[in-house]
Amino acid sequence: MVKATSRFITPVEGHYRKPIPGDPSGRLFDQLSGLYHRKNKSIAIFEYVMDEDLPFRVIKNSRAPGALRHELGHALDRALEGWSDQNAFQRAYNLDIAAIDDVTLIDEYAYYLTRKGRSELFAELFAVLQGGGADEKAGNIKRVFPAAVEALQALLEKKT
Numbered sequence: 001m002v003k004a005t006s007r008f009i010t011p012v013e014g015h016y017r018k019p020i021p022g023d024p025s026g027r028l029f030d031q032l033s034g035l036y037h038r039k040n041k042s043i044a045i046f047e048y049v050m051d052e053d054l055p056f057r058v059i060k061n062s063r064a065p066g067a068l069r070h071e072l073g074h075a076l077d078r079a080l081e082g083w084s085d086q087n088a089f090q091r092a093y094n095l096d097i098a099a100i101d102d103v104t105l106i107d108e109y110a111y112y113l114t115r116k117g118r119s120e121l122f123a124e125l126f127a128v129l130q131g132g133g134a135d136e137k138a139g140n141i142k143r144v145f146p147a148a149v150e151a152l153q154a155l156l157e158k159k160t
């Protein structure tokens with residue numbers, strides 16, 4: 001039997017108020033809704049998070065379902081030996097980002113344009129296609145990355 005000892009689950013022990021490396025939005029570790037651990041192949045979804053707006057308060061994680069789908073996307077990507085790094089998705093991703101010429105979009109989708117952007121896009125698109133993503137600010141993600149959506153749908157519909 002699993003027994004909860006605390007209702008407050010720490011995202012990453014010892015990382016409170018510390019920025020997430022490579023996150024252009026400046027989010028902190030205690031604002032994460034969930035994460036996927038590559039090493040031990042596990043997913044953590046946090047019941048409570050620190051509010052992103054001032055004053056910083058501990059709030060219920062309203063993004064938990066989307067975060068779970070997003071982290072499952074990372075798990076699938078790793079199970080497929082980094083499918084987001086392979087040719088089909090890489091080509092689609094490059095095509096989509098080359099077509100982004102609107103400065104507002106560059107700003108809104110900056111998270112998906114970083115070094116980890118392609119794997120983050122894979123995870124978020126997977127979540128969106130499965131019922132809803134974790135990133136509330138990326139409402140038009142399917143429209144902004146149409147080639148990546150097509151590549152991922154082709155993967156998910158592949159019958160082997």
Ligand SMILES: [Zn+2]
Nearest residue numbers: 070074120123
């Ligand atoms: Zn992610």
